[in-house]
Amino acid sequence: MRGQNKSALVKDIVDHRGQYAAFVTVLVAMIVLVITSTLVLQFESRSAEANITTGADALWWAIVTITTVGYGDRFPVTAAGRITGVFVMLAGVGIIGALASILANILVPPAQTEEEEVEAARVDAAVHQELADIKQELAALRRSLDDR
Secondary structure, three states: OOOOHHHHHHHHHHHHHHHHHHHHHHHHHHHHHHHHHHHHHHHOOOOOOOOOOOOHHHHHHHHHHHHHOOOOOOOOOOHHHHHHHHHHHHHHHHHHHHHHHHHHHHHOOOOOOHHHHHHHHHHHHHHHHHHHHHHHHHHHHHHHHHHH
């Protein structure tokens, strides 16, 4: 990662930051799901009243919680499980916010630079001049046909 390779990597990340942001956001969501479902299963397996008793229950709880759906069919009953739940809730809001901003960034076109605006104005003026020339030629052709 010396010299050009490092600068090329940084340039690629900056140029394609939306794609990298989406990848990182989804990766963080997966990591949060795996870690928190494992933690909550460990915490809840020690409690007699727990309703999260299997890995599938823990993963289901983590997915429902991170997406902010919260069905209420599975929930932690221990203090450590509930603290884990708060972390999952906050991470879920952040992840959904990040995904929403990535989607907005994709849907909203980037602002034009001053050079692009000048070029667009120049092209626009050229198009208008070309249309004016075509109108004059068309008028001349009509007069020519009318004279016949």
